[in-house]
Amino acid sequence: MVKVGFLSLAHMHAYSYGHALNQLPNAELVGVFDPDQKRGQAGAQQMNTKFFSDPGELLKQVDGVIICSENSLHRHFTELAASYGVHVLCEKPIATTIEDGQAMIDVCEKADVKLQIAFPVRFNTPMMRVKEMLERGAIGEVLAIRGTNHGQMPGGWFVDPELSGGGAVMDHTVHVVDLIRWFLGKEFISVYAEADNMLYDVPIDDCGMLSLEMEGGIFVTQDPSWSRPATYPTWGNVTLEIIGTEGVIDVDAFAQNFVVYDDQNRKVSQKTFTEDMDLGLIKDFIEMIEEDREPSITGYDGLKAMEVALGAYESARLKKTVQL
Amino acid sequence: MIRVGVVGYGTMGQVHSQAYQEINDVELVVVADPDPEQRAQAQRDFGVDVVSNIEELLQSSQVDLVDICVPTYLHETILTQAVESKKHIFLEKPLARTLEEGERMLKLAEGYEQKIGVGHVVRFTPAYTGIRESLLQGEIGQAAVARTFRGGSQFPKGWHDWYADFDLSGGVILDLVIHDIDYLRWLFGDVERVYAKTTHGRTTAHLEWAMIVLRFKNGVIAHVEGSWTNYPGDFYTTVEIAGRDGLIKYDSRNVNPIITTTLGETGERAGVTVPENPAAKSPYLVEIEDMIGAIREDRDPLVTLEDALGTLRVALAAEESARLGQVITL
Numbered sequence: 001m002v003k004v005g006f007l008s009l010a011h012m013h014a015y016s017y018g019h020a021l022n023q024l025p026n027a028e029l030v031g032v033f034d035p036d037q038k039r040g041q042a043g044a045q046q047m048n049t050k051f052f053s054d055p056g057e058l059l060k061q062v063d064g065v066i067i068c069s070e071n072s073l074h075r076h077f078t079e080l081a082a083s084y085g086v087h088v089l090c091e092k093p094i095a096t097t098i099e100d101g102q103a104m105i106d107v108c109e110k111a112d113v114k115l116q117i118a119f120p121v122r123f124n125t126p127m128m129r130v131k132e133m134l135e136r137g138a139i140g141e142v143l144a145i146r147g148t149n150h151g152q153m154p155g156g157w158f159v160d161p162e163l164s165g166g167g168a169v170m171d172h173t174v175h176v177v178d179l180i181r182w183f184l185g186k187e188f189i190s191v192y193a194e195a196d197n198m199l200y201d202v203p204i205d206d207c208g209m210l211s212l213e214m215e216g217g218i219f220v221t222q223d224p225s226w227s228r229p230a231t232y233p234t235w236g237n238v239t240l241e242i243i244g245t246e247g248v249i250d251v252d253a254f255a256q257n258f259v260v261y262d263d264q265n266r267k268v269s270q271k272t273f274t275e276d277m278d279l280g281l282i283k284d285f286i287e288m289i290e291e292d293r294e295p296s297i298t299g300y301d302g303l304k305a306m307e308v309a310l311g312a313y314e315s316a317r318l319k320k321t322v323q324l
Numbered sequence: 325m326i327r328v329g330v331v332g333y334g335t336m337g338q339v340h341s342q343a344y345q346e347i348n349d350v351e352l353v354v355v356a357d358p359d360p361e362q363r364a365q366a367q368r369d370f371g372v373d374v375v376s377n378i379e380e381l382l383q384s385s386q387v388d389l390v391d392i393c394v395p396t397y398l399h400e401t402i403l404t405q406a407v408e409s410k411k412h413i414f415l416e417k418p419l420a421r422t423l424e425e426g427e428r429m430l431k432l433a434e435g436y437e438q439k440i441g442v443g444h445v446v447r448f449t450p451a452y453t454g455i456r457e458s459l460l461q462g463e464i465g466q467a468a469v470a471r472t473f474r475g476g477s478q479f480p481k482g483w484h485d486w487y488a489d490f491d492l493s494g495g496v497i498l499d500l501v502i503h504d505i506d507y508l509r510w511l512f513g514d515v516e517r518v519y520a521k522t523t524h525g526r527t528t529a530h531l532e533w534a535m536i537v538l539r540f541k542n543g544v545i546a547h548v549e550g551s552w553t554n555y556p557g558d559f560y561t562t563v564e565i566a567g568r569d570g571l572i573k574y575d576s577r578n579v580n581p582i583i584t585t586t587l588g589e590t591g592e593r594a595g596v597t598v599p600e601n602p603a604a605k606s607p608y609l610v611e612i613e614d615m616i617g618a619i620r621e622d623r624d625p626l627v628t629l630e631d632a633l634g635t636l637r638v639a640l641a642a643e644e645s646a647r648l649g650q651v652i653t654l
Contacts, residue, residue, distance in 0.1 A: 190649075
């Protein structure tokens with residue numbers, strides 16, 4: 001039985017991860033620490049587990065923790081977990097600066113604990129299928145990829161630059177960048193980006209457009225904008241159009257859905273029936289601890305994805321291409 | 325009566341010729357094409373006079389409006405001759421292959437007493453005009469991010485495969501993506517800077533995929549994408565515009581009111597499914613009606629040569645950006 005806890009529930013993905021933990025026969029959710037006591041207590045209750053007011057008490061009792069804090073606190077909690085010899089699954093992005101991200105990798109290595117970054121889209125069934133197709137050359141050689149990871153404006157600490165390290169570009173670049181690195185086993189070498197605040201009255205970028213070059217001359221564009229309005233029938237999307245010498249693949253991670261028209265709440269919503277990718281991610285994390293193997297998504301993967309987002313901000317500021 | 329001569333009886337020449345049949349007091353009188361097969365086709369289609377020599381058409385006193393549907397690299401030459409003959413001119417897009425050509429053409433047009441219109445047909449396409457209306461009505465508030473796609477179809481067939489020669493056609497950006505560049509300029513005004521990537525030079529001439537990022541002076545960020553492919557596929561277009569108060573989404577694949585599935589000619593297996601999006605008037609007819617209206621009412625056509633030059637400038641800047649790997653500020 002692998003014992004797991006949460007350090008902070010600031011990121012809403014925590015609830016889905018908690019739900020996943022409660023479904024796994026080989027995992028036990030020991031408890032939740034959250035500096036926001038009210039949120040932590042409510043969350044613990046919702047996840048049917050205990051609230052800890054002292055993170056040390058929780059860390060003494062677990063094999064692994066899931067860090068769902070504000071982005072800029074990822075380093076602090078990772079260092080804390082490592083000091084107790086506890087393995088870490090950290091919400092994306094890894095951090096808000098290269099320095100913090102590298103420090104997290106280093107401290108985990110030194111403490112001999114594993115650091116995994118939460119890129120759940122790697123566990124999305126359509127995306128796994130596409131990886132397999134690309135590996136057997138279904139569309140020849142990949143030439144270019146058009147990506148989107150649109151979302152609704154999340155509000156809260158996501159729009160506080162101190163806590164999030166960036167808005168839409170930081171929030172919604174890393175998933176697609178990670179997927180493509182995973183698909184192709186190649187690195188991004190340059191980025192050109194537009195980023196701005198135009199959609200909401202928030203003190204952070206809420207829209208943008210990235211144009212990237214990879215090793216081997218493959219180019220990629222990525223739209224990270226929080227451009228789904230409140231009336232949109234779902235939170236957003238992750239789509240890729242992969243252009244090859246012998247064909248093209250269009251993939252929409254959440255196309256497997258039906259639509260509900262709900263008069264009582266005056267709401268139209270898409271309900272996905274894709275297998276739960278968060279469950280896949282958590283299952284993988286638990287197995288990694290159980291089997292004492294290397295993480296499937298490493299701190300380095302997290303660092304490389306964040307590097308692209310940081311490069312995009314620099315490019316948008318300089319209005320020119322930035323080499324990575 | 326407005327009498328029309330069509331120069332070049334390829335795909336667009338045929339489409340325009342059909343449109344003239346449907347307008348009152350307009351007559352297609354002559355078609356010019358160097359290819360005897362195309363001339364024979366024009367005769368069969370419309371029973372019109374045909375000539376092999378373009379000068380003959382341009383100099384004919386029987387022609388009031390010259391409709392130029394020749395490959396892009398010939399636009400300046402033919403337009404210059406048509407201007408010398410003092411005809412009204414309707415010119416298929418793109419305006420020209422190079423900016424120098426386009427600028428010389430603009431000079432010719434300055435003070436020219438007859439009408440010159442350019443065929444940027446997207447401005448006459450119902451979904452696109454509807455989207456513009458919604459935007460102008462303020463239904464989604466101030467626009468911020470736009471996305472367009474155009475392509476997916478097989479590589480276009482042209483005279484001596486001229487589309488495949490980048491020096492002649494300018495590739496997918498100049499020939500196809502320019503439609504959306506023009507449309508977006510119509511919605512958002514002037515472009516501030518351009519960054520573009522294309523597969524041109526990285527693959528065969530019969531596959532080109534381009535992705536362009538435009539930043540408009542009004543702040544709008546646009547992702548403009550288009551393709552010609554060497555694998556099977558159906559042509560489609562998409563538009564998405566996100567604003568402060570909402571989102572507009574359009575995908576031509578989702579607007580076919582009729583989908584017919586039938587057995588193939590052999591009776592089995594080779595069956596076909598054909599989606600249809602019928603309309604009382606094709607956008608090409610509406611576009612040409614506007615040109616005829618401009619002549620009759622003595623006004624500018626919706627797309628002037630100057631507009632088309634502005635669009636050409638952005639498309640060529642995209643190609644330059646792709647070539648240099650740098651952002652181009654206009």
